[in-house]
Amino acid sequence: MSHLVSAVQLQQLQIDAEHGVGAPVRLLDVRWRLDRPQGRPEYVRAHLPGAVYVDLEHELSRRGQPQDGQHPLPALEDLQHAARSWGIDDGDIVVAYDDNSSVPAARLWWLLSGNGIDARVLDGGIRAWAGEGLSIEQGDVLPAFGRVTLVPDNQAxxxxxxxxxxxxxxxxxxxxxxxxxxxxxxxxxxxxxxxxxxxxxxxxxxxxxxxxxxxxxxxxxxxxxxxxxxxxxxxxxxxxxxxxxxxxxxxxxxxxxxxxxxxxxxxxxxxxxxxxxxxxxxxxxxxxx
Incomplete structure (x- = not known):
């Protein structure tokens, strides 16, 4: 199973989905940095068409005490609610990206792939997409609520x-x-x-x-x-x-x-x-x- 996709491969996945020969593709923008955790302003200014913003601090982590670590894992039910709010349905291919060397996107990949989702990371992030001359859009995307059901793998x-x-x-x-x-x-x-x-x-x-x-x-x-x-x-x-x-x-x-x-x-x-x-x-x- 592929864990990474190039910009060209992602475009082909989207074309296949549009023609009914591939699974629907959901794009998730995980803009985040340790010194600037709120990436929504960057997302609103420019993101891949149809991409939904994911808040790493609040959706891919939970609040905890210092002895829990800085980014404790979210509860399964909270992660599932977030995944549904991103518009994900069972059978979808999820592609995450960022502008930070794929570090935050990899956290989303790890959480979703470990819970039964076909999740991948856009290699090179938004810069790789723009570097291929592919379209970028502005504004916010609010998808219809999805119905995905997460299946946990606690061994990871x-x-x-x-x-x-x-x-x-x-x-x-x-x-x-x-x-x-x-x-x-x-x-x-x-x-x-x-x-x-x-x-x-x-x-x-x-x-x-x-x-x-x-x-x-x-x-x-x-x-x-x-x-x-x-x-x-x-x-x-x-x-x-x-x-x-x-x-x-x-x-x-x-x-x-x-x-x-x-x-x-x-x-x-x-x-x-x-x-x-x-x-x-x-x-x-x-x-x-």
């Missing part, structure tokens, strides 16, 4: 207790920057460092200079360098619980299934009694929060 998400000893039996990837991983720099966390045993592989290492995902072959070479292979038991985490899904998408593109620790460093670093490793090595200098 790890709890904080699940991840405690994961590195002893599998490969735990920390996808933050090397500075955040080592503890030299902290972003929105009370302490720096990483989960003991975790291996560092920044999420954006999976993209080329144009913001597109590298080929599956190139991706497998990158993953092999950190000990991840086709049959590896692998899990990923990041800072706030968003970029980890981007790495899960990159792994899926390479044919490797990964689980995600959604609480990520924002939860781990706010939980007393957890161990923290500092330095550039997985074992690092270990202390306790």
């Amino acid at each position: 998400a790890l709890t904080i207790d699940d991840v405690e000893d994961f590195a002893r039996r599998g490969v735990l990837l920390d996808v933050r920057t090397p500075e955040q991983y080592s503890g030299a720099r902290t972003v929105g966390a009370p302490v720096g460092g990483h989960i003991p045993g975790a291996v560092n592989l920044p999420a954006l290492a999976t993209l080329d200079g144009a913001g597109h995902f590298r080929s599956p072959v190139a991706m497998r070479r990158i993953f092999a360098a950190v000990g991840v292979h086709a049959q590896s038991d692998v899990a990923v985490y990041c800072g706030s619980g968003v970029a980890a899904m981007h790495m899960a998408l990159a792994l899926a593109h390479a044919g490797i299934r990964a689980r995600v620790y959604p609480g990520s460093w924002s939860q781990w670093s706010n939980t007393r009694g957890r161990s923290v490793a500092e330095g550039i090595l997985p074992a690092g200098r270990v202390s306790t929060i």
Whole structure:
């Protein structure tokens, strides 16, 4: 199953749907950045024709305490209500995109594909679409309410207790920057460092200079360098619980299934009694929060 689509492939999916030889295509605009979480103004100014805006902070996350992490997963019933409000019906193909290296779009992909939806990400985002000379529209899109029913797969998400000893039996990837991983720099966390045993592989290492995902072959070479292979038991985490899904998408593109620790460093670093490793090595200098 394809997890990514190019702008040209997306256009063909839409043409097939219009001619009744393919499933309906629903476009979701997930404009979001950690330092500017509200992406609706950008969406209103320019988006793919028919695309519906998705609010990552309120529809792809839920409110929680610091010990829950910065972006706790939404309850299934809330996610289903949101998906229906986006106009999704059973059998639809959902294509998500953004203007931020596919990071927020990957969170939507992860949430929907893990709950029985054929979800994909537009490789290169809105820039790739515009770069092909395809049309852009302005304003807001309010679709008719859909009737999709989500079918959950709870195997993809790890709890904080699940991840405690994961590195002893599998490969735990920390996808933050090397500075955040080592503890030299902290972003929105009370302490720096990483989960003991975790291996560092920044999420954006999976993209080329144009913001597109590298080929599956190139991706497998990158993953092999950190000990991840086709049959590896692998899990990923990041800072706030968003970029980890981007790495899960990159792994899926390479044919490797990964689980995600959604609480990520924002939860781990706010939980007393957890161990923290500092330095550039997985074992690092270990202390306790």
